[in-house]
Amino acid sequence: MDTSAEETGGAYRCVQCGRTWSAQVCPEGGVPCIPAFEWKEDDPVQGKALGGQYLALMELGSGAAARVFSAWDKVENRPVALKVIREPGDKEQAERFRREAIATKRFEHPNIVKMEGAGHDVKTGLLFLVLEQLEGRPLDRLIAAEAPVNPDEAFRLAIPICEALSAIHEGGLIHRDVKPANLFVARDERGGETVKILDFGITRFAGDDPVDQALTAGRVLGSVIYASPEQALRAPLDARSDLYALGIILYELLMGLPPFDRDTPLETLKAHVEERSPLLPLEFPRDVSDLVESLLEKDPGRRPQSALQVLAALDRILGRLKRSEGISVPVRAAEGIPVGGEDIKNPWQGPDKTPNQQPVESPQEAQDSSSLPWVIGSVVLLGVLWFVGQSMGWV
Ligand SMILES: Nc1ncnc2c1ncn2[C@@H]1O[C@H](COP(=O)(O)OP(=O)(O)O)[C@@H](O)[C@H]1O
Numbered sequence: 527m528d529t530s531a532e533e534t535g536g537a538y539r540c541v542q543c544g545r546t547w548s549a550q551v552c553p554e555g556g557v558p559c560i561p562a563f564e565w566k567e568d569d570p571v572q573g574k575a576l577g578g579q580y581l582a583l584m585e586l587g588s589g590a591a592a593r594v595f596s597a598w599d600k601v602e603n604r605p606v607a608l609k610v611i612r613e614p615g616d617k618e619q620a621e622r623f624r625r626e627a628i629a630t631k632r633f634e635h636p637n638i639v640k641m642e643g644a645g646h647d648v649k650t651g652l653l654f655l656v657l658e659q660l661e662g663r664p665l666d667r668l669i670a671a672e673a674p675v676n677p678d679e680a681f682r683l684a685i686p687i688c689e690a691l692s693a694i695h696e697g698g699l700i701h702r703d704v705k706p707a708n709l710f711v712a713r714d715e716r717g718g719e720t721v722k723i724l725d726f727g728i729t730r731f732a733g734d735d736p737v738d739q740a741l742t743a744g745r746v747l748g749s750v751i752y753a754s755p756e757q758a759l760r761a762p763l764d765a766r767s768d769l770y771a772l773g774i775i776l777y778e779l780l781m782g783l784p785p786f787d788r789d790t791p792l793e794t795l796k797a798h799v800e801e802r803s804p805l806l807p808l809e810f811p812r813d814v815s816d817l818v819e820s821l822l823e824k825d826p827g828r829r830p831q832s833a834l835q836v837l838a839a840l841d842r843i844l845g846r847l848k849r850s851e852g853i854s855v856p857v858r859a860a861e862g863i864p865v866g867g868e869d870i871k872n873p874w875q876g877p878d879k880t881p882n883q884q885p886v887e888s889p890q891e892a893q894d895s896s897s898l899p900w901v902i903g904s905v906v907l908l909g910v911l912w913f914v915g916q917s918m919g920w921v
């Protein structure tokens with residue numbers, strides 16, 4: 527809890543003994559205190575020791591089915607995070623929560639939140655997961671505060687996300703809820719920063735997953751803003767659906783807004799299926815736009831085929847961006863890439879593209895080639911202006 531004395535007015539509360547202190551640790555029980563204003567009198571979870579062991583301190587975040595608390599492990603005397611189900615009586619929520627525990631537990635990976643245990647509090651009936659407590663902020667908060675960010679910053683954030691997705695997909699799962707609120711920009715003890723994926727709440731297990739089918743019952747799960755076209759159509763999904771979500775996140779990081787966000791969820795889903803994804807402006811280096819736009823392809827066969835392929839592209843482009851630091855648009859000319867007219871091949875074309883799927887003319891190409899006359903026109907105009915200016919003695 528990084529709260530300054532001014533923010534708290536210097537008053538802290540111990541949720542265990544209920545007393546207010548000026549110290550951040552309770553002098554009696556040794557439990558960390560919370561800023562006094564964070565105490566909610568009627569909260570059904572705060573201040574409870576779930577399973578007799580995990581004392582819920584204060585809410586860190588929440589979603590539709592669960593709330594996440596900072597907590598104190600009273601047995602091992604250390605901080606943890608507790609993810610607590612909202613409605614203990616809801617059978618569907620409980621089944622999803624159980625599946626989330628099984629999925630999260632599978633991974634021991636630096637870019638996936640670590641689960642340390644799970645439990646059932648007999649007194650309250652609440653199910654809970656015990657997670658490592660992360661310090662930092664979720665990516666949705668970073669986006670709200672800082673986006674649009676530079677391509678190198680966006681790609682730097684995307685690399686650990688891809689590492690996590692690669693492990694998840696190789697482990698036979700599809701996350702299905704890749705979105706900024708489920709990605710945590712975490713600080714480590716050495717002051718470094720990485721991203722960790724959270725929330726396996728609607729993860730799908732590979733192959734036939736009849737329990738998932740029953741739970742899903744024809745609904746579109748997850749946030750519609752990050753839903754792939756195949757998710758929107760409730761068509762069969764594979765790992766490439768998570769890559770589309772990554773494309774939306776990259777677009778949002780670079781532009782400050784997601785490409786499709788309509789007035790109603792249904793309209794947003796329709797846009798994912800029917801509307802051409804907006805292009806990144808020409809100011810972006812070509813390889814950056816190509817990667818993001820390929821992730822946003824409607825047809826999964828035209829996207830990068832695996833998180834590993836995306837990783838390789840991110841690494842390559844980041845390396846190039848570093849070499850040409852400080853130069854944005856002219857990079858393309860400097861590298862000898864013509865500003866327009868080049869025939870762009872989709873390098874990600876998967877093997878499962880059916881012959882009747884004609885590649886759509888890359889809109890970026892259209893934009894590029896149509897800009898050529900303007901470039902020539904501007905150069906001529908500048909020349910004329912310079913000539914007139916000189917003869918008039920202005921320059
Ligand atoms: N281990 C953790 N450490 C710190 N904050 C967390 C942790 N897990 C989740 N959070 C916070 O809680 C929010 C909701 O967590 P999430 O697992 O996505 O729950 P839900 O399933 O309800 O969406 C996240 O966006 C994040 O801000």
Ligand SMILES: [Mg+2]
Binds near residue numbers: 589708
């Ligand atoms: Mg979530």
